[in-house]
Amino acid sequence: MQTHQLRYFVAVAEQRHFTHAARDLGVAQPSVSKQIRKLEEELGAPLFHRMKGNVALTPAGEALLPWARRVLGDLDAATVEVRELTELRRGRLALGATPSVSTSLLPRALARFHASYPGVELVVREAGSRDLVAALEEGALDLALVILPLKHEVLETTPLFKEELVLAVPPGHPLAARKTVAIADLRGVPLVMFREGYDLRAATFAACRRAGFEPTLAVDGAEMDGVLRMAAAGIGVAIVPSIVIEPGGPLRAARLAQPLSRTIGFARRRDRRLARAASEFQATIWELLGTREWTRRVTRA
Numbered sequence: 001m002q003t004h005q006l007r008y009f010v011a012v013a014e015q016r017h018f019t020h021a022a023r024d025l026g027v028a029q030p031s032v033s034k035q036i037r038k039l040e041e042e043l044g045a046p047l048f049h050r051m052k053g054n055v056a057l058t059p060a061g062e063a064l065l066p067w068a069r070r071v072l073g074d075l076d077a078a079t080v081e082v083r084e085l086t087e088l089r090r091g092r093l094a095l096g097a098t099p100s101v102s103t104s105l106l107p108r109a110l111a112r113f114h115a116s117y118p119g120v121e122l123v124v125r126e127a128g129s130r131d132l133v134a135a136l137e138e139g140a141l142d143l144a145l146v147i148l149p150l151k152h153e154v155l156e157t158t159p160l161f162k163e164e165l166v167l168a169v170p171p172g173h174p175l176a177a178r179k180t181v182a183i184a185d186l187r188g189v190p191l192v193m194f195r196e197g198y199d200l201r202a203a204t205f206a207a208c209r210r211a212g213f214e215p216t217l218a219v220d221g222a223e224m225d226g227v228l229r230m231a232a233a234g235i236g237v238a239i240v241p242s243i244v245i246e247p248g249g250p251l252r253a254a255r256l257a258q259p260l261s262r263t264i265g266f267a268r269r270r271d272r273r274l275a276r277a278a279s280e281f282q283a284t285i286w287e288l289l290g291t292r293e294w295t296r297r298v299t300r301a
Contacts (some may be wrong), residue, residue, distance in 0.1 A: 159265040
């Protein structure tokens with residue numbers, strides 16, 4: 001039993017006429033008659049009483065008609081649903097991003113993506129790279145923006161851009177007027193420190209220890225938004241990615257004399273086909289990074 005046979009059967013049943021059904025279907029009348037005969041042979045029962053000028057359903061045809069309509073209706077609904085997903089009129093995209101990307105690049109990328117594909121449900125998880133890697137492993141995320149390099153058997157990565165790490169200082173701070181600041185100059189300077197699990201915390205501690213001192217902490221254990229707000233309030237300074245310092249905002253970015261940077265890239269499961277929504281989101285990120293605003297703020301990897 002084939003789908004087109006059921007469509008021909010339903011058309012003839014509704015028109016009560018082979019020629020009229022063939023005209024509505026856009027096929028030749030002999031083709032309709034041939035397929036109906038094949039369907040009757042397969043079922044082992046006639047479906048129509050063939051009379052001069054029209055046809056009528058047999059008991060077997062009466063039994064088949066509601067079933068055929070349900071099958072065709074379900075098939076049409078499935079076709080529409082798949083087409084909507086393929087054309088991104090519907091769907092779901094689960095994304096992960098590090099706090100620096102969530103604070104800066106991600107909102108703009110999501111706004112662009114949503115404007116193009118408003119029917120796609122967006123689920124965002126902000127976390128450190130280690131947590132995002134675990135979520136990718138579990139299949140909870142389709143795609144994540146993480147810190148590279150990342151050696152993992154299950155995951156495939158693509159470098160995107162490099163983030164320069166800078167010293168975030170409020171305008172009135174003694175270090176705000178300096179174009180560059182040596183790590184050694186931070187000896188005794190109160191720092192606002194990220195919580196455990198942030199690679200920025202590890203990078204800051206490592207840089208200070210290479211310069212021969214332990215950092216002085218004004219606040220310990222903050223998230224990205226908290227670090228930026230507390231630094232802007234003058235509680236302390238912080239080493240952060242340059243992209244989180246908004247031009248004209250409440251913080252100034254002083255470059256470090258001993259440059260520090262890190263690479264941000266896409267990560268996904270290599271054994272999982274990338275859905276079209278995720279592929280289009282990647283394209284949105286690449287497009288955004290090519291705009292004038294972002295070419296000034298990041299270095300493409």
